[in-house]
Amino acid sequence: MPMTYRQALAAALAAEMEADPSVFVFGLDVPDHKRIFGSTEGLLERFGPNRCFGTPLSEEAMTGVALGAAISGLRPVHVHIRADFMLLATNQIVNMVSNLRYMSGGKLRVPLVIRAVIGRGWGQSAQHSKSMHGVFAHFPGLKVVLPSTPQDAYSLLRASVRENNPVIFLEHRWLYDVAGEVDPELPASLGEPAVLRQGKALTVVAASWMTVEAMKAAEVLSRRGVELEVVDVRTVAPLGEKAILDSVRKTRRCIVADYDWTFCGFSAELAAMISQRCFGHLQSPVERLGFAHVPCPTTRPLENLFYPSAMGIIRMAERMLGLPESDLSQETFYSYENNFKGPF
């Protein structure tokens, strides 16, 4: 059935809450009239305030509360309207949530989902725009998921709620309006990248919103006879290495298009892994795209420079393939003025 990404998130939560009474959803603003951009729509009415509730402004304690509930046999879903606010809970996430099973010698189980929205658009600036999937994947004991389609939002959220381990689930704000077909019966498991488009010229391994940019770049280059292969990592931890390596061994060239800073980031991890494991196959060094190494600026012209884009992927691919720069003046690239109505 057709659904937007936001509807898919709400539907996945409702399906899991229906299937398992131990699932509950909580966090700042979760039950208010805006319902986390619609992603918790209908849960309060259907499941009541014991299973869908708001919290004090206490990110660290609420993360500890989620952990305490998880080790007591419940399946909490804790929601942050901005991933940046999760930093207030870093101590719980990194010192407790990720460690507790290991420190207990395997006696405790932590089925906990932390949902967080990655902001962009309308001047979200430096404190409402971080993604941090690489940061959290760095810590052993955490799983990190970044769905980029309505189907994945649905299937991977359901799979994450059913996980018996902590999952950081990161949702890009611009994806909320993306509509697509969702098959509720289609199973998904963490650690399986998706090849979104087949191509022979070059592999673009993308994460989160960069998947959308990579698909746009592939479409533009396809009209010029260059076929990109686009691989959506979908989960950073666990990382499905095989699908990525298979693709790069086939195309022999790779761009890692990450939605984060490149320095010490997930793109560096991917580039290192691909370079090492595909060394004999590569025709050129693995290239990377990511945020400019500054805090995210508010004003639009600078913000445009800050973010990696389809245009950036196209130019990088052309350089790697030894092609002249094509004329892109007639192309329409994604612009949030057209698609993003806010608020936020």
Added chain:
Amino acid sequence: MLPKTSELISDKAAGSNGDALLSRDETLRLYRKLLLARLCEEKIQQEYAKNEMKTPVHLGIGQEAIPVGVCHALPKDTQAFGTYRNHALYLAMTDDTDGFFGEIYGKSTGPGKGKAGSMHISCPDKGLIATSAVVATTIPVAVGAALAARYQKQDRLTVVFLGDGALEEGVFWESLNFACLHQLKILFVCEDNGLAIHTPSDRRQGFRSVQEAVQPFRCHVAGGNGSDLMEVVRATRSMLGRMAEDSKPGFLHFSYFRFLEHVGIREDFSAGYRRKPTPEELERLDPVIQFERKGFSSEKEGAQERAKIRAELTGKVDRSVRQAREASFAPMAELYTDLFA
């Protein structure tokens, strides 16, 4: 400077078993638990120099009466959370010296197979769900366990032990606020030794007293002399009674005196950050000596039984240490197990 000494050495509870707070049988059971904690830690002091226990130890000599007394008063299915000064709590909850020394020696026989060590030792099967080496970090987790009990419509009590330093962490107030907002069935137990590592409370805390600071929240607040086992039992029972009456969370504040350095096996009075108490003061601050005096009506009364208990426990501790030293380390493959379920 000897923080809160006046409070600690008050004599108000002297000879206080006259009101038959404890049955004879209970007195002996309590004494057994109190002494077990002390003997285990004295054993660590004796053995530590051999460098076989490769785990930092935060010994609780002086603290024992608080976990022992609180745990004694708790209902059976209580879930407990603790700090890194957790040996007496672990032993009070489990009575398991084999597992305890197994973990301290880093062996596969420890409840965490050596992955936990002293600072994170726990035994969820026996109700000690987790302990932690970062101040205040188990507090919200305990609140979450209390929320789960409410959610699951269970009457289970949760207790969380915290030090006085935890009150300077934001997450304590966040957690207390949430527990009071939702009126969860949780008991906070503050084990107050007046020191955060080497810094006394009056150089850290901008509030007049711990109990006064917590008082404005919708919970019951009480306290007592944590060096006095009977007072701990009495205060805990009274608190549990008040909590049962109106279903509010509880906060118990017990002062005690930390006999040793923050981490390690030695006294550190020579470091100069606190005064060494006189021998008379030290006796009054020692929960084992105090209980031997106050728990029994005379010096002679129970002396034989106490000696018997001491001999039995000494044997138990020695056996566990021997066993732990001989036990194997976890196989190397264990490095990668227990990360994910």
